[in-house]
Amino acid sequence: MVQNKKIHMAVHLEYYCRKCKKVVSARVHEYEPVSCFEELDKQLDSTNQPIIPFACPQCGTEQYPEDIVMYDITDGKMTRVLVDKIGSSKIPVVNGEETPYGNVMSKEEQAEYERGLAKIKDHFKEHEKEFWQNYCTFAVEKWQVVLKEINEKEYLEAYRTLGVPLQPSTANLHAWRRDAEKRFQSKTEKEIFWRAANQYIIHHEFLWTPTDSWPMDDFIRLYGRERVTYLTLHIPLPEELEKYRTIKLSQIIKKRTGETGVLFERIGQLGRELEKHKKRAGQLGQTVLELRKEINKLQEELAQTKRELARKPVVVDRQAEDARKIKEFKGLIRELREEIERLRNKLPQEEKEHSFEEDQMENKQQETAQPETDLSVLAGKTVLIVGWPNEETKGENCKIFWHDGDKVDIKLQALLKEADILVFLTRFGSHAAMWWLKEQAIEENKPIYFVKSRNVQRILQDIAEKQKTQ
Template sequence: MSKFFDDFVHLKVYLVGRCTKCKHYNELMVHDYGRLPYSKLEDEMDRTNHPIRPISCNKCGTEYKPQQLVYRDVVRDSEVAKVNIDYSNIIDDEKSAAMQEGHDDRFKIYQKREQEFWAAYTEFALEDWKSAVGELMRQEIEAGFAALGKKTTLKSDLHARREVLQKIAASDRRSFWIAANQEFIVGELLDLGVMGWVPIEFAKRYGAARTRFGVMYFPIAEALEDLRTKYIGLLFKRERGDNAFLLRRIGQLTDAAHKQTVKYNKALRQTDEQKHVIAEMQDKLGVANARITELSRQQPAQSRDSDDIRRIRELKSFVGELLAELRAI
């Protein structure tokens, strides 16, 4: 375990955003993980959901929907992450519970289908052994050699790959591949769970081909399949293989869904802003109508002076303008 994994972190989570009425920036702390070693913090984050609830503006008192979740490390006084809240993708309690259950059960699900998955994964590698080895890193190759009881000195990723192609017999390739991929399959896909996968980063670190295979075929709960589909769309945007058309289409649909999400979140905020404008106009309208009624009752029509008549006309004109603005919204 690395030194970084033993470092202490004090993470706090905030809902943040600007008020839809007065535009004042507000923050609401929703969780404090306390001071924990990073290794334990990961487990705590696995078990914790952060409910999205309205923020009450410190300036005008208006309640409104937050725009982002912010994670801050108190120890280092730094912002760890900022995540936009996708209101179009907020799920109901039942589905959320099913997803969390699937996440919690991931080790059991993996154990049941472990042999089946590794058989398919090694077949994938053996179909084009040179290309598969070409995505391995030196430390992964060292793990593969160690599992076979072979001692070797590897100077770089390129040197390590050459050593594999020259020294690993065809009969040892399956065992080597399984040992070399423990960090990716177990340390990343299994330990993080689908809800924590970062496919684009995986592809950069572990290579596009095996990342695609892992994302497509790693055993997961049924409740998490929608997430898998989303990740597939991200990974196959520029696919040129046998299933290129289908996979590109998934990528296009993912892009379209993202654009619609952005539009939805923007429209939702604009709707909230318009509600405040309408409420303010209705307040002004009520005051104007009350003033007209008051002036009308003060004295009979025949004895009203010109100033009263002028004020009534101005108020009625103001009411008409407010009604026109309300109808235009």
């Protein structure tokens, strides 16, 4: 007697490495061998796969996986049996805000969804009587149409359930349909047959398959558009799953005429548009992750270059070799700064806002500040403040120039040459202006200060205090 082999399955996460031009695969779970697919389904339902980036063994590049793949390893061979896109409507990612996927659930959304799935069978039983009454009424009114959507397997199960003589094994679908038309003619007979024929689609498809994973195209192909549309609209679902019904409904809507047709068409358009946005979000997420990695790498190179520069002694009489190296380092710093700025411009821009409350707090603090600092050390000096637009002003002992700090222009270059002291407002000026100002301060041997406040009196007091301690 031959013993049936047990089913042995494993799950892999995979992605296509664009540098090596090959698929990278990593096994993340291996299921216990089981004797039937029902036991395997129970294991699948109780397993959550963590989605994390992993490195390509050839080039070392880390990347988030793109596909989740099921392999049959029953005979010691790896046979690919199922592939799904991670972040698709079938495989949403939980708590993946920092990942490059379009369909992302928060932990709260996932918990709500699982509550809905846990209640689905009890909820259906509670509304089952009303549902079958309406479903049978729908079928009787469209009897000739819906009878064509019953497949051979459903005819066979219904006839067996009702104890009706079966058709010969050679009978085709048309023969089954003709027999049903003749055999079930009264309203009651039609309703009894309809319930028996629809047990599988109700209990083993719509109620058994998780709502967000309903394969609408497959359902329509196997069971017909009229039945699938009705069930998608009317099958009882817990409140937690209603939004997934709407998403699935948008996938089966086809063009119709009339006012109702326009509404259904619009639902379909919105559903398709949502899918496009989710795919686009996934692509943009991947691009952002790659740009961030590149920026971090460049910033580390820049920091390393600065550390090397800091270790070099400062001398008044620079030798030719030292001058050449300093020039090379400055060129490298300039190139890195330009590259960081180019990459930063590709990222979604975040507007910097200065709230009214912050201004009020600054003024209040200024009013309650300690006695004013002696500003005599600034007598005759010219101070350039970069980061806020204003007109030329005069302090008690000094002249003050302003520049908005949005970019490095001719005006900023001219003001820098006249200034004795440089100030940069960190909350307002651009990164490009900040880096340029730092470089020029070193080149021109001028003091530079970085402050958050734009209160002139406070800026001058801070500078005076620091000038005294130097």
